[in-house]
Amino acid sequence: MTGDEAEPMLIGDMMTGGYGKGADILHECTIAVDAGQIAVIVGPNGAGKSTAMKAVFGMLTVREGAVRLDGEDITALTPQDRVAKGMAFVPQTSNIFTSMTVEENLEMGAFLRRDGIAQTMEQIYELFPILREKRRQAAGELSGGQRQQVAVGRALMTEPRVLMLDEPTAGVSPIVMDELFDRIIEVARTGISILMVEQNARQALEIADKGYVLVQGRNAYTGTGAELMADDEVRRSFLGG
Template identity: 85%
Template sequence: MSEPFLIGENMTGGYGGADILHGCTIAVERGKIAVIVGPNGAGKSTAMKAVFGMLNIHTGSVRLDGEDITALSPQARVAKGMGFVPQVNNIFTSMTVEENLEMGAFLRNDDIRDTMEQIYDLFPILRDKRRQPAGELSGGQRQQVAVGRALMTQPKLLMLDEPTAGVSPIVMDELFDRIIEVARTGISILMVEQNARQALEIADTGYVLVQGANAYTDTGPALLANPEVRRTFLGG
């Protein structure tokens, strides 16, 4: 069997004190959606940051498209094809929408206009508001700017930390629809999400973390149908 496009394998580590991750493994197939869910404090965002190189793991490895990238900095990982959208402080509020998107292309030296058009096609409201300061937008629109800016790097893997935090259910559904569209273009998606039930509905693979370790790993539909997962993590 071929290796997943991305795999953070047997990761143990944290932020310098006690370990938060304990032998955690997260993988994403090419062009598929993988979702990390679990209770508060389970290490979901920590696992995402470990994959992106934002904290040190002292055991385990991270491989992207067969290449060991464990020792690379986050910026070097972006150059390898990873895009990361943090949960907070993920836009430049004083810059316009278009300037935010241009900032996403900081590593590129080719013509970015086609990519920008693709993002405006994906998020039409951003085209309408492209001259507006991003700080004036609604929460859902800000998230679209943040995702769009990450897509400007032309990533092979897009990582989203709580993309629907603080948005209405209607906006959440719309964001998930757009995420599915991005995956259909061949980009792999790794997402941490508090809205576990809705996230698992669109997930090809789901990871339930508890105390920094894998508790359940299966397809999204299988986890939704698992009575133990439903009872413990999805409210019955």
Template identity: 75%
Template sequence: MSFLSAEAMTGGYGGADILCGCALAVERGEIAVIVGPNGAGKSTAMKAVFGMLALREGRVTLDGDDITRLKPQERVARGMGFVPQTRNVFTGMTVEENLEMGAYLRDDDPAETMAQVFALFPVLAEKRGQRAGELSGGQRQQVAVGRALMTRPSLLMLDEPTAGVSPKVMDELFDRILEIRATGIAVLMVEQNARQALEIADRGYVLVQGTNRHTDTGAALLADPDVRRSFLGG
């Protein structure tokens, strides 16, 4: 059993099922990337893993424990950190206050973790007293990722972390994600920049209509003619 294992996930938001037997897995120190066309159920799959969508069928396990019925805050306590695509920072709070919010479940001194976040994202150290709403889009994404890291997650979940940022900022964010993986944290992410994401992925999932269409290593998916033709522009 993988460190994170989501099996046969089936469910939706009250109408027709959006996920239809979707399966995902990621090990410690791995990056798993979910790609696919618009409306494929990528973000819905992330929400299901995090407990924001009740499954009609299927189960989710983390480090061998069944967490299918746990609420999102209970999953955070178990080691999940989730960064949504939008509304992922407190714009009226400073950078430092945003990071402190990430440690709200902890009963120890988070100073060491904050220092690690500042080492990973040096610009946040420079702007620690600035309101998050005054930052660029890429810097806000760094704040959002940093706040999730303040929970000391064993699994970091990122929903389209490079949406709306420049190619240069995207490359920088991917570099930081590789550094996070190197610490042993498992990373599960949805990404619209499929080709670039698969280049850094240990494993990839191509979803179509809530179902796994292709599952393989990132390198194998990049080399697959069908994947290249149908999802990567040739």
């Protein structure tokens, strides 16, 4: 294999599927992310963005196609088994334990680990300084943006190879969104692959190495973030002109 043909770190390859025995929501949909890169899934409401992410994480039935992590076929694995293989998923809601402290939330993230976690905890506090400051506070008392940092930090405690984020900036102010995106870039720089679904399509594509525009569960446009931002059709249809 040449460098150009190397298998991505994570790929949902030509996935067709839906929830349980229900109708297919995804139709030959492909989503991939390379090591240490950021891939973003955007598109209109009801396009199947979160469904595509959940399919990659094993939360719905993939009837056709395959999911591979670092070249290994993981299509049949449960979400728990995928976590053990190095995948972490941060859902959009209910992603923290509100009654526990920030530090306890982070400790919960490390439940699968059998080694010392102090070093990872320190790395997370360096990445998210506000969490160190508030580590003794109940996570439920934090602002929306700070809660998202707790959720991402908890996922990072598993030392994942791939971090999956479902609308990480939902409901936060533009300033907080920019800050979260800065942190996400920093996470990717440590070599972790990031796959995220984002409503704030324009801002997300600005930081994306790869972008996927989904429409009705199918790939409508795929390219680098810059290519999609420069595409008149994508801009007009999905980025508000």
